[in-house]
Amino acid sequence: MAAQSPLRQPPSIARRKTAEAMFKVLGIGSLAIAVGTLVLLFGTLLFQGAMRIDWQFLMSYPSRHAAQAGILPAWVGSTLIMLVTTVVGVPLGVAAAIYLEEYARRNWMTELIEVAVTNLASVPSIIFGLLALGLFVHILGLGESILVAGLTLALLVLPVMIVTTREALRTIPVEIREAASALGASKWQTIAHHVLPYSGAGILTGIILALSRAIGETAPIITIGALTFIAFLPPTPFSTQPPYLSFDWLLSPFTVLPIQMFGWVSRPGEDFASNAAATGILLVGMTLTMNGLAIYLRYRMRKQVSW
């Protein structure tokens, strides 16, 4: 009777338990491959590059001799570009997020903006490079400059900024807004005096994540024509004559850390590989610190929901 039963006999409990244990091993194994890669990656970088990191490496220009080469123009370039990206990208992203979260009505226009943001988030970064090459470099004639790189990365991180800021705004309870309105505050006063200050930590998380993404980007910056070998610094932003501030550096050619690393990786020879690894340590160190900070901020925010 049992043999002819139309119902398939379920596997015995022992077999099911074995299958379950095997799957757990498989799951932990898969995750271990991912985590192991991270460890191996960092280990290799440290092994090959740690001894190259010293004052001389940080303060020298690139050179044909690997042992004398340094990353001074690269980190100066990265810093200046991050400055432009922050100044342009952060206000733009926060403003767009405020509009979408607080003002936007449910209509086709809002829908269009939402689709554009989601789409931009998944456009390959090299396409942003082509956009910048066509628009900023050639049509607007801004050249292969720090300004163009900063603007390109600002567009690239815009979706990250918008999404994280919206999440932060959404955590502010509607009662706060109602209370402010009840006391006669206008919509903008409510936002500027209450909603924005309370979501500061969340917005900060977004800024950190956006910059961590921007600092490691290579492809779009190569596309707009950054050089891999630069032996000078952009003009300083400060001058001794009035008006004491100069913006000539915005239009200066530049290089950045990831491009410097790319330049060294593509050269044969153990010594240049060491230079690449040393640059890699700094890059990975920076992105992991920034992401770690973002994760910590988010964790703390989740812990202290005190509305």
Added chain:
Amino acid sequence: MSPSIVAAKNTSPLRSLGGGDIMAMHRRTQQRRERVIEGGLFIAALTSVAATVTIIAVLLSESIGFFKTVPLTNFFTDTLWTPLFADPHYGILPLLAGTLVTSGVGLLVAIPLGTVSAIYLSEFASSRVREVIKPTLELLGAVPTVVYGYFALLVVTPGLQQIWSDLPGFNMLGPGIVIGIMIMPFVISLSEDAMRAVPMVLREGSYAIGATRLQTAWRVVVPAATSGIVAAYVLGVSRAVGETMVVAIAAGQNTNLSWNPLEPAATITAYIVQVALGDLPHGSIGYQSIFAAGLVLAMLTFTCNILGHLLRKRFREVY
């Protein structure tokens, strides 16, 4: 109204200036300010739309110049891509093959490992394990791609050469595997989201009739979350196809129409990088060719993105 208030009103210094008008004016100024602010915020929000439109416009306008010289049939049937040679050929196939092979290898790594990890994280892992693993995966996803390129060229490929001793220093297998590891956190996070969106009652029903966790995961949760999991794969494809630095560093710069991952070959993205590193005059056919290549890449990723987001929308709406 008490007489004293009336008196106060009558003697108010504002009265002679038309106090009511000042109040109204103040309100009007404020309303105008509110409208200006809203307008400014709206313009900021429009930037994303403008960027999307400009991307399409720039790619199309430069590509049109390219396709004036190169007929579409050549573009899709020629098996050579040598725009910068004395005898130029403009067949996108070799670049497309390179892109598809490296992404294919990447998916062969990311889909099985990612799915198993996601099921484990969503259905088996304790919340404490999840608290540790998820941020770690996030860090894995945050490593700059140029560093992954270094890893593919100087760690993974030499490792693979221990197995295939005649594997060339540039090949598609090594970078493919690295791309797989790279998009794994992304695939895990999206498919785990989909699985967690499956209501608890479905699992409880399954447990109640005696199924184990694995049976529940495999026969109840995964089928219920299929559209979300497939969306994760499709969006993973889009990432793999657009990946640039890993292949530019480790897969070589020679265009080579080959489906064999053990051979070197340039991808669409690697070609764009190669040309951009040189100094091509604006308006030349070489310059236009990177936009034509970019257009193909953009169409590939747009298709994946739209498909992925439609699928994701579906899993959100089911319950």
